[in-house]
Amino acid sequence: MKEIALLNYSGGSSRILHVSRDELLPSEAALSVFDGNTAQLFADRDPERSLALPPGESAKNWASVERIINRALAVSMGRDGLIAGIGGGVVTDVTAFAASIYMRGCRLILVPTTLLSMVDAATGGKTGFDFGGVKNLVGSFYTAEEVRICPCMLETLPEREYLSGMAEVLKHAMLTPGPGAGGLLDIVASEKDAILARDAQTLERLIPAAVKVKVDIVSKDLREQGIRAFLNLGHTFGHALEAATNFSRWSHGEAVAWGILRSLDLGVRIGLTDKDWADETRHLIADYGFDIVTPQVAPGEIKAAMVDDKKKKDGRLRFVLMKGPGEPVLQEVPEVDLDAVLGIE
Ligand code: GLY
Numbered sequence: 001m002k003e004i005a006l007l008n009y010s011g012g013s014s015r016i017l018h019v020s021r022d023e024l025l026p027s028e029a030a031l032s033v034f035d036g037n038t039a040q041l042f043a044d045r046d047p048e049r050s051l052a053l054p055p056g057e058s059a060k061n062w063a064s065v066e067r068i069i070n071r072a073l074a075v076s077m078g079r080d081g082l083i084a085g086i087g088g089g090v091v092t093d094v095t096a097f098a099a100s101i102y103m104r105g106c107r108l109i110l111v112p113t114t115l116l117s118m119v120d121a122a123t124g125g126k127t128g129f130d131f132g133g134v135k136n137l138v139g140s141f142y143t144a145e146e147v148r149i150c151p152c153m154l155e156t157l158p159e160r161e162y163l164s165g166m167a168e169v170l171k172h173a174m175l176t177p178g179p180g181a182g183g184l185l186d187i188v189a190s191e192k193d194a195i196l197a198r199d200a201q202t203l204e205r206l207i208p209a210a211v212k213v214k215v216d217i218v219s220k221d222l223r224e225q226g227i228r229a230f231l232n233l234g235h236t237f238g239h240a241l242e243a244a245t246n247f248s249r250w251s252h253g254e255a256v257a258w259g260i261l262r263s264l265d266l267g268v269r270i271g272l273t274d275k276d277w278a279d280e281t282r283h284l285i286a287d288y289g290f291d292i293v294t295p296q297v298a299p300g301e302i303k304a305a306m307v308d309d310k311k312k313k314d315g316r317l318r319f320v321l322m323k324g325p326g327e328p329v330l331q332e333v334p335e336v337d338l339d340a341v342l343g344i345e
Contacts, residue, residue, distance in 0.1 A: 004208040005215040007123065007143065009222040014143040016123060016211055018204070021152050026084050026109050031072050033095040035059070035087040038113055042086065049075055053091060057247060060090045060129045062138075068098035072106070079103040088114040088161075089121030093139075096127035100142030110144040113153040115165025116253065119172065119210040120231075122147050124218040134309075135239070141223055149211070151203040162198065164253030166288055169206065171233050171260060172213035174281060177326035184209040185325055192287055230328040233320040234259035240306035244297050257290035265341045267321040270333060274324040299342040 001023055007014040025032065025042060032050045034042065039052035051071050053059040072083065083106060085095025092110045099108035112122035128139020154162060170188060178185030187206055188195065194202040214231065221228040238259030242250055250258070261282060267273030310317050318332050339345075 001148075004149065005212050007125075007215045008219050009125075009143065012143060014123075014125070014145060014147065016147045016215065017149065018208065019148045019150050021150050024111050024148055024150055024153075025086065026082055030082040030084045030109070031068070031075060031077060032084045032086055033068055033091055033098075035091045038087045038091070041113075053087075053094065057090060057130070060094055062129060062131065064094045065098045065101075065129060068095060069102055072098075072102050077102070077106065079106050082107040082109060084109045084111060085122075086111040086113060087117070088112070089117045092117050092122040093127055093136075094129055096125075096142055096144060097129060097139060100127055100140040105142065108142065108144045110147045112147065112149060114157055115154055115162055115207075116168055117165075118149050118151075118153075118207055119165060120168045120214065123211055123214050124228075125222055135243075143222075149207060151200060151207055154198055154203065160251055163289060164251040166195070167234075167253030167257040167260070167290065169210045170285060170288065171231075171256060172210045174233065174260070174322060175213055175217075175230060175326060175328060179325070184213060188288075189284060196288070229330050230320055233322070233328060234261075234263055236306060236310075236317075236319050237262040237302075239309060240302045241297065243305040243309060244301040254290060257285055257288075261285060262341055263319060263321055266319060266333060266337060267323070269337050269341060270321075272329070272331075273322050277324050278322075299339075299344045303338070303342055303344060 002018045003015055004018050005016040007016065028046055028049065030049065032045055034050065034052045036052055036055045039050070051067060053064050068083065072081065083095060083099045085092045092112055096108055096110060099106050110122040112118040125141045125143035126139060127142050128136045131137040173184040173188045176183045176185050179189060180186065187209055191202055195206060217227055217231060234256045236259065238255035241255045241258055242252065264273055264278040264281060268275050268278050306317070316332060317338070318330055320328050320330055322328055
């Protein structure tokens with residue numbers, strides 16, 4: 001096991017580890033929560049101590065949390081017991097939430113198996129599930145003692161899911177200084193072909209660099225009182241696009257990539273974002289195969305979804321915008337500019 005990063009926060013820490021395939025799962029004594037795909041990959045587990053949730057976002061619900069807690073109780077797990085979540089973001093979010101409330105908090109290890117969950121969902125302590133039609137409405141902050149990552153898990157990941165994770169990698173890259181700083185932005189700009197081919201050695205550099213961007217931010221602001229919100233770059237637009245299409249047409253990453261592009265448009269429009277850098281970034285995102293054309297959804301529907309989501313949260317329409325590489329800002333924007341970017345007359 002090799003440490004990729006150490007997430008440090010007031011009251012604790014979380015180790016992000018690069019492991020071999022054999023080191024992915026914790027000991028048999030743990031209760032392991034899988035999804036349909038990962039359960040097949042690790043089929044030799046003790047069935048009493050293994051649970052497979054149905055695949056997809058629909059499993060991110062209270063019923064899944066209840067199943068995990070019931071099973072923990074059935075195997076007489078104590079507070080010092082260990083729950084492991086092995087899968088994509090749905091499994092890691094739900095499992096981490098269950099661990100955060102089981103006996104007021106038990107031990108937790110996360111094993112993300114998609115690029116998206118490796119670079120984002122499993123790191124940083126956000127847990128939760130969807131409720132009342134609102135994504136992540138119920139949740140907690142609860143960090144795993146270890147996050148175990150093996151890039152080998154990406155070998156069989158469907159292409160669309162791999163690309164979905166790449167949108168978050170590109171987002172993290174934009175939050176770093178560059179180009180020329182030798183960081184994530186340089187890796188994604190110069191090694192696109194190897195990244196898209198999932199070259200093992202390239203992934204061994206890409207994933208830690210992407211994880212570290214998140215760890216550096218979350219270590220300073222676990223509970224999102226300030227700078228952690230920068231990780232939502234592209235998400236206000238992207239989430240609205242997903243919601244307007246019932247979370248069925250676009251992958252999360254496709255929606256986020258589209259959202260990042262709209263954030264760049266908005267920043268350029270209000271004179272905040274460096275236009276040349278915005279153009280370069282648009283090309284980079286397009287080079288990774290993301291569709292930069294406006295989706296076939298009525299702009300008014302996207303805006304309505306955005307306003308509805310914000311009303312349910314803090315009621316303010318604020319956006320993460322970029323001045324340039326590594327320079328995010330969070331700000332409210334005039335509605336007329338938002339309308340123009342969305343294409344509302
Ligand atoms: N995915 C954004 C965050 O963890 O804050």
